[in-house]
Amino acid sequence: MKSTLCEILSEVQKRVKPSPADRDALKEAAASIISKIDLLAKDSNQEVKGILVGSAARNTWLAGDYDLDIFLAVPESGDLEKAMKIARRVGKDYEEKYAEHPYVHARIDGFDVDLVPCYQLPDASCLKSAVDRTPFHTKYIAARISGLEDEVLLLKQFMKGVGVYGSELKVGGFSGYLTELLILRYRSFPGTLEAACSWKPAETIDLEGRGKVPVREPLIVIDPVDPGRNVAAALTLDKMFQFVAAARCFLKNPHLEYFFPKNPDLLSDRELLQAIDERGSQIVLVEFEAPEVVEDVLFPQLRKAEGAAKALLERNGFSLLRSDVDAIGRRALMLFELESWELSSVSKRWGPPVWEEAHMARFLAAHPDPISGPYIEDGRAVVELSRKWTRASDLLAEELPRLSLGKHLAPAVRSGYKIYAGTELAALPGHELRLFLTRYLKARLRMC
């Protein structure tokens, strides 16, 4: 039986809208933490003020999320370290984390609470740190979203389901704030999907008509509280159009699975070997210990290393099908799949046109003893030389540490890495690794 769009959306709402009891519990927890902050500030005679921000403050949090973002605001002339001191005393079970500035992550009454020091500023145009913008976002959305909260929940859950939710650099998708702005712009969940169907690269959304459009990016959403900023700066072209493609399919043939996809069945050892055999390619997996940095620091470096390794392989004549990276616990992974992985021992070096006498002399002097040549092809001198790397896996194994790998990755790779190829992959342990390989081999998006 095929459900109507209405039936599906009402079913999704049932599942993602927090119950009144949940809402009360969240409000209570937030109020209690904020009063604790205010009390600690008073005790220590500091001007620090607790503020609830994020989706909890805007009634746009999804049921089952027990996240609270509470900011500790100091005056513009104040000291964030004083707020940190208080943050450390709010909960017992906590750890310090580090984004642009340090903050505290604590578990309090079953909630995951981020306690983030910030400056209290008159407006968002004179930020002292990136997080200072957040209270303005909360104010802006809270004042306008009333009556549209359920549409935000539908859009967030749809984006989660199709794999494009989250502005962290590992994902490169849509942030919560961005979904709220999209709903403010298009006024409903189906309206947003319909609009997305005709998005093009550099699509621009400017709610307040303040139009300082920044550089060309896939999607440009002018921040209403800071018009020089693109709210969608972290969104990649591919995630943007993964959303567009899914929106098209969903509107043609709506289904609950877009919101709540089944987990892919893990490939068994036998299925994994079959898939590798069917592809008849060479799959090379590089594994090393991930440096101890947050994912937003790790993933850009992993991607940079992936790019450098791809360029290395292509520069040496190998051709790639695809690649991917991941971090599983403390294991960092880079996967390269090669279309051609073995080349002739001899390689062709093109010299200058024969009529450029001075260049010619230098070229010939540089290659006094080629395997073949010099000869002339298309008017240019050519020599054939011994190729240093005839196998892609040897090239990777040897040259990887010499690549430009990023600040934290470089020492991690240099302190040791392992390379697995082909059927060796089926012998590697770990559920998450198998999930990574399964996702790679079964790569298939909903597209229309």
Next chain:
Amino acid sequence: MKSTLCEILSEVQKRVKPSPADRDALKEAAASIISKIDLLAKDSNQEVKGILVGSAARNTWLAGDYDLDIFLAVPESGDLEKAMKIARRVGKDYEEKYAEHPYVHARIDGFDVDLVPCYQLPDASCLKSAVDRTPFHTKYIAARISGLEDEVLLLKQFMKGVGVYGSELKVGGFSGYLTELLILRYRSFPGTLEAACSWKPAETIDLEGRGKVPVREPLIVIDPVDPGRNVAAALTLDKMFQFVAAARCFLKNPHLEYFFPKNPDLLSDRELLQAIDERGSQIVLVEFEAPEVVEDVLFPQLRKAEGAAKALLERNGFSLLRSDVDAIGRRALMLFELESWELSSVSKRWGPPVWEEAHMARFLAAHPDPISGPYIEDGRAVVELSRKWTRASDLLAEELPRLSLGKHLAPAVRSGYKIYAGTELAALPGHELRLFLTRYLKARLRMC
């Protein structure tokens, strides 16, 4: 002991200048053939006139060449077939050949004689057939070359020695007439080499300043008797600059070997296998029965087939190092050397950008069941499909007859061919084939 340029050139002249006895013998043979033609014409009451043309008529033939070109001229309104009838009766040991028109090749008194029917015309601007130009060339050169004949001999022998002499399409080098024009232009052999050192593509030589320069070609030498024609039209860019490179080396370090190179030592079976092993490539040799056409018809078709096969290989993802063709007796050969000869079973098919909705729908409909995908890369839809050809040798073996191969080659290839690869080459019989492989593997030009 290093010889001076003077010593070398005088030694070359000793070897290449026909002796007075040789000259007399040639003159006598020519005179006797021409009088026989005139007699046969008179007997059969035909207006046909024998004319000596070519290098024999210009005193620019190399010692040891026993070639005579004798034309049988009919009036402008006459019939070439009547001249052919006479040509067939000049010598007993003859065969009929075919260029633009039929002609006779005969062995007479130890000479190889081409007996070529042509029209006798008032000037070279109103040709009825391509060969009609030749008597005008002979007249033009004979009137001007006196005193420079030895320079022509040196240039011809140098070009022979470095492998660029001959305007037949197999070689794509310099014709005899072209060497004579070069000497008329530069006045000496060393002068020609020095001038060549600064040649560039589209170098233009216009002795009579009549300057109707034709299309862009490597070397443009306006025919003094037919200014719309480029005498160097058959010269390829690579042969032109093979001459330039050799000229540069010779002037820096003159040596008799440029004129009389040693034959390359044939590779033994063991050396051939070693060379193949050192190159670590895949060498594929295609052999079939050559169609019964002259080399000037065969070679352009062989090269066209070579190009079509290269394009086929590259279109299917394989990369080539080099290739070559030859014809040995009735065996036609095409050799392809691959840099990569085995590819993954899966191949990547790029679709349209995701924002082009109509294109996307067609692309996805065309690939309903890919091995992987669809997924998005750089904003475009991608699917991974099963590759038809994972081995270059299978692709060649299967698809060769379906290529666009030229009029005579197509039926020849379709009636059967053999493919040999790698070490199989060492087991193939034939001195000439081994010479072809030796030349290919030892390819090395004199270049400075």
